[in-house]
Amino acid sequence: MQTNTTPNITMKYTQTDFYIGLGLAVSSTIFIGTSFIIKKVALIRLNHIGSVRAGFGGFGYLKEWIWWLGFLMMGVGELANFAAYAFAPASLVTPLGALSVLVSAVLASKYLNEKLNLLGKIGCLLCILGSTVIVIHSPKEEEVESLKDLLEKIKDSAFLMYILFVLICSLLIALYFGPKYGSQNVVVYIIMCSAIGSLTVMSCKGLGLALKETITGRSDDFQNWLTYVFFITVIICIFIQMNYLNKALDLFNTSIVTPVYYVFFTTLVIIASAILFKEWLTLSVEDILGNICGFLTVIIAIFLLHAFKDMDISLSDLRGILNPKHEKLWRNGRNENYESLLSRSI
Amino acid sequence: MQTNTTPNITMKYTQTDFYIGLGLAVSSTIFIGTSFIIKKVALIRLNHIGSVRAGFGGFGYLKEWIWWLGFLMMGVGELANFAAYAFAPASLVTPLGALSVLVSAVLASKYLNEKLNLLGKIGCLLCILGSTVIVIHSPKEEEVESLKDLLEKIKDSAFLMYILFVLICSLLIALYFGPKYGSQNVVVYIIMCSAIGSLTVMSCKGLGLALKETITGRSDDFQNWLTYVFFITVIICIFIQMNYLNKALDLFNTSIVTPVYYVFFTTLVIIASAILFKEWLTLSVEDILGNICGFLTVIIAIFLLHAFKDMDISLSDLRGILNPKHEKLWRNGRNENYESLLSRSI
Structure with missing residues (x-):
């Protein structure tokens, strides 16, 4: 690094x-x-x-x-x-x-x-x-200055494009793709949750920064309108996110929702964070x-x-391959196994 | 680094x-x-x-x-x-x-x-x-000087102890543990192959060093008795290693010999290399x-x-969990699934 x-x-x-x-x-x-x-x-x-x-x-x-x-x-x-x-x-x-x-x-x-x-x-x-x-x-390091400076970063055209992209996607899914395909394909609602979720995380970072600055006495960010924008964004985003996550969980098994959600959510947070903080440039x-x-x-x-x-898979199911094989092998007539062994030992 | x-x-x-x-x-x-x-x-x-x-x-x-x-x-x-x-x-x-x-x-x-x-x-x-x-x-880097200096490293008491340890283990397995337990437990012969194998690799390094030095004209190592010691060690070690690996392959399935051999061989080579070259100290x-x-x-x-x-496991076997679940779930009466879902969404 x-x-x-x-x-x-x-x-x-x-x-x-x-x-x-x-x-x-x-x-x-x-x-x-x-x-x-x-x-x-x-x-x-x-x-x-x-x-x-x-x-x-x-x-x-x-x-x-x-x-x-x-x-x-x-x-x-x-x-x-x-x-x-x-x-x-x-x-x-x-x-x-x-x-x-x-x-x-x-x-x-x-x-x-x-x-x-x-x-x-x-x-x-x-x-x-x-x-x-x-x-x-x-x-390991990331430049984050005052809330004012975070605003500068957010105003960066690339991040504004990202926000626009998330909003358009979410609207399209909420109004068109969701009702039409949401119950057939697990990724539809999860993409929406994850996209909104990436905005939640970014707002949380802003809010956390405001709290940290206020507590350490660097500045009183509770006078700053931006803190309240972050706060309201977090509330709205979490509400939308939970609503659509519950929809996905209601339609599909937890076993599939959890991994798919993890993948999309994490990927989109990493992308959003990379666009906003450019932390990857130092890597x-x-x-x-x-x-x-x-x-x-x-x-x-x-x-x-x-x-x-x-x-139902446990180590005991695999004991077979741990045992000496000669008798078993010839009895079962699984000669291919012996052949593959030969091709390796010759 | x-x-x-x-x-x-x-x-x-x-x-x-x-x-x-x-x-x-x-x-x-x-x-x-x-x-x-x-x-x-x-x-x-x-x-x-x-x-x-x-x-x-x-x-x-x-x-x-x-x-x-x-x-x-x-x-x-x-x-x-x-x-x-x-x-x-x-x-x-x-x-x-x-x-x-x-x-x-x-x-x-x-x-x-x-x-x-x-x-x-x-x-x-x-x-x-x-x-x-x-x-x-x-x-990424490792100090290796002339063959003479490699000899100094080998003479290091820790590495001599390692060689002694390998030789004693091998003798014990060849004469006592092998005949007694070799056909019951897959690790017996594999430990021996791997231990001898780690010496093969170290001798190969010495031989490679001699060749490299001679080719680049740094010194003519084919006049050096050490080169021949390495050469003879490689030949003897490979012979023993192959003999006991074939024994293991003859007694057990390739499916179990390959992974177990990989684990022991790699571990012992890393240990031997760490003792001899101390390359890990710079990490x-x-x-x-x-x-x-x-x-x-x-x-x-x-x-x-x-x-x-x-x-016989393929993605198509898992399609079930990708499908919408409601009807299937209640028909099968697998309510626990629904319950675990609830406990997460509440």
Whole structure:
């Protein structure tokens, strides 16, 4: 990683900030991942008691303290996530979101008896490996000055084009493609959620910056109209995003929505962040390559965790190939195997 | 990566050398991977003609020109591999050997109609991703001086201890553990092959260095007794290694021998190289972490490529989860799915 050597007095993400952001991002995924499991425990308990299930319009879960605990953890997680964006680049924080999938998969197998098969376990390991590679190669510094300067960056024609592009896409999907193809193809609503989501993240960064500046006493950004624009944008964007994500979840399995959403959301956040902050310009070719490898590894990991969920694959199924083969081989007449062995040993 | 800033006149692996070594290592895996397939084509053709099969002691394959072509490609590949060790660190060249597994899997699915299932394809992609991460983080420079100085490094007590350790292990396996457990557990003979193999690689590096020095006219190492020691060591080690690898292949499936051999061989070469050249001392914590992530990713890739070979998994099997779910879900009564969906969307 190269550091900008020209002297500047701008507020930069320092190494310390980077590690604070990293810590916040990782702990937010732990809170969010755990909250899924706690909420599910609450729903299962309610189910045993025999109240009307949430799926049928019941609201009994609101009386269950465990459900509220899950809700609280979710809130803490989202706050930590929000704070992480103020400290570290979005292209680090967003991809790490994958770890919450890992946390909930591991906890579900431990506390909910949802069996994690061999491919799921491999997926978990890959998720950690890919995330580590992303952390190693992510941009460590990013120039973010005052809110005024952020406005300058936003006014950059490329980012305005991006916002326009997102708005047109969203309108087209909401009015035309959604009603027509939304129930047939899983990506339709997810593209919309992700595009709007990338604007949410950028507004969160602005809001986080305002909070950080105010708290550290650099300036009182609560006098600044821009802070309120960010705040309102975040509220509106989250509302649209949640609405269409629920639509997608209602129409398709979580197993397919989660990985597809991860891919589109992360990709669009990285693109938006790259256009706005140009953080990638300071990265070497190796770091960009490393980021891509890490990101692809995490996508594969999430795919393995989800797509083969219902398959019954364990190491014991593979014991066959661990055993000496001679008798078995000739009995089954699987001579091709022996042939391939020969072609390698000759 | 840090560069050694103390002035020295030693022969160092420069950036150019690194890329030459990388190119040689990658092309060697292409040659070796292709040679497996060509040899197999020859064996299949012979099978159709009806001559006595190699498995039954036939030598008909020696009359087949295609078999010789495969043999030639294997030779070229091994030479390129040998040359690669002279230019780049062993901890880069050896892990890249995994790419030959990838090449032969892709070619087998294209020309031998051996179907590559979905997990195999994922394995191929992961193999490339992991290898890329290894290349990014591998030591780019390594101090290697004259043969005399290599002798000094070898005389280092740590490396002598390593050689002693390998020899004792090999003797124990050859005389006691092999005959007793070799046919029950796949790792017994493979550990021996890998341990001896790590000495082969180190001797190859010495021999490559001698050749390189002589060709570039730096000194005439063919007058040096050490060159011959390396040469004889290489011959003896390859002989032992091949003998025990064939034993392992004869007792167990290629599908299990290949990944296990890759893991042990690569690990031991990296350890031997680290002890002898101390190339890891110049690496940052991030590079070491990156190397470990890349290496583990490649191990998972090879496992996916081999362990699920006989399973019939394709994207079309997973189409189910891509479809809208409502009717299907309630018909099957798989309410848990709906519940997990709810717990996430609430």
